Amino acid sequence: MLAFILRRLFQSVIVMLAVAFVSFVMFNFVGDPVNAMVGQDTTMQDREALREKLGLNDPMPIRFARFVGNALQGNFGLSYRTAEPVGRMIAERLPATLELSLVAATFALIVGLMMGVYTGLYRNSWLSRLFMTLSLIGVSLPPFMVGILLILVFAVLLGWLPSFGRGDVVKIGGWTTGFLTVSGWKALILPAVTLGLFQMTLITRLVRAEMLEVLRTDYIKFARARGLSNRAVNFGHALKNTLVPVITITGLQLGAIIAFAIITETVFSWPGIGLLFIQSVYFADIPVMSTYLVMIGLIFVIINLIVDLLYFAVDPRLRIGGGGGH
């Protein structure tokens, strides 16, 4: 198992280096950092001196090493657009995105599991058919359309919920949270549903398919023959054995949720990193874009790693095999 973990760690580092390299290439070859820093009337000599001072004339491997070193210390340079340190800009907006993603993922997991178990157990009831039709529509509606429709119904027509911003936030240290105020929670509902809807339908379909598969197996029949209650069979035996793929998909989708937050944040003017990223794409603000790329890459790699490790917790067979498999 230790060998497996070490190998996965090594792979993660390689992936991160690849992502950092792409980010580095973007940083260095799209637009000229010197041009972005100096005024129109700077002479060629001054520009050349600045290039030398910034180390832009050094060989590529040295510059890449310096880039990685700076990134490890959280130093990602200045934004071309606002001239603020990129690291600070992202740190300020990260809590908003993380809270939104967390609530969306929790919503998707809980509702998706419940709907999946229900449609798996009672596959022919009218409610199941309704759920499945809804999930098909949910997959086909683009996320921003879901957001617009929710705004139209709940903010414009009914006027129950706000349609933009985070509501009142409370600052705890460097972290701003909307979890502590009523308006914060109200502002969270529509964006979280919009963001989690796709993953919810995905989990519903997955759990349903797995339940149907598992309920056919012999050990379920045997458990019923032993006279166990329906509840014990359905949840203790069947659901438990559907969880491995559910954990994988949910874990991997958590990364997708953070990335798709770009769209939700634009629809709801949610002040997170997604909105920052979209603005930086619009102004070709390369430092912000490449930092975002590195950060998302890091989140994905960490999530993948955790998902792989969770297998050992959930599936005892892997522990015996010692991870030498595939």
Added chain:
Amino acid sequence: MIARLSDGLRRALDSDIFYSFRNSPLTILSAVVTLIFFIGAFFSPWLAPHNPFDVATLNLMDAFTPPVWLPEGNPIYPIGTDDQGRDLLSAIMYGTRVSLVVGFCSVAFAMVLGVSLGLISGYFGGMVDSVIMRVADVQLTFPAILIALLLDGVVRGLMGTEQHDNLALMVLVFSIGLSYWVQYARTVRGSVLVERNKEYVQAARVIGLPSVLIMIRHVLPNVLGPVLVIATINLALAVITEATLSFLGVGLPPTQPSLGTLIRIGNGFLFSGEWWITVFPGIALAVFVLAVNLLGDWLRDALNPRLR
């Protein structure tokens, strides 16, 4: 000649695929809907009731006309007009055309790129294979929409926003195509690994055909089935991606509106009560994507011998 054609037609009508098509009402319905969209979009200059880009026919007095079933509706504009008095139905037809052009071109781009890389990767193996597949692995960790956004931003940085607007369509095709090639490459590579060791490939190699010819003429036709399924589902994805990018404001400019641009424009009027400007293009987009997805699902099941 005619006999051969009619023979071919009869065999096509007799085939398993057509049989499963005939027996699935939902599939027939989605095929009809998809066809209506194709016809309405590609013949929009002749079929659309108005030309939304002909400034001479626009009348600002007609702006914000609601759909015909609401009070103040005007039968000339069945589902209303937008903020500039453009007929919404016509705008949707023209917009669908732009969306479909971007969708088809980017699927074609992704397919050619992915299939060639997959063929090369599977046929030659070794170093080339591992480089291509590692790149694919890293790219697959990120959602396609993120890749497309990054590419769009990079191109913008390289050529400046103004020039970007003129070439927006090409940039979109490039960004979307480049973010979806991985699936083709992996699928084709998998099939090629199986085909490579079959006797007909070895025979072709023994008679001394060049590798390129073997790949294109002998291996490629045998691995195309799954590619077709991916391409169908990919078309829906590409259209959604294009709409999303345009909605986010980094896709097509308002001078050349796609469905996504129309939704973006309409979104600004949501709060003043003119909901139809954004809702109808959205419905058009969702219905089209749903129909294509259903067709793709059916094609996958019909081509999969294990499910028959």
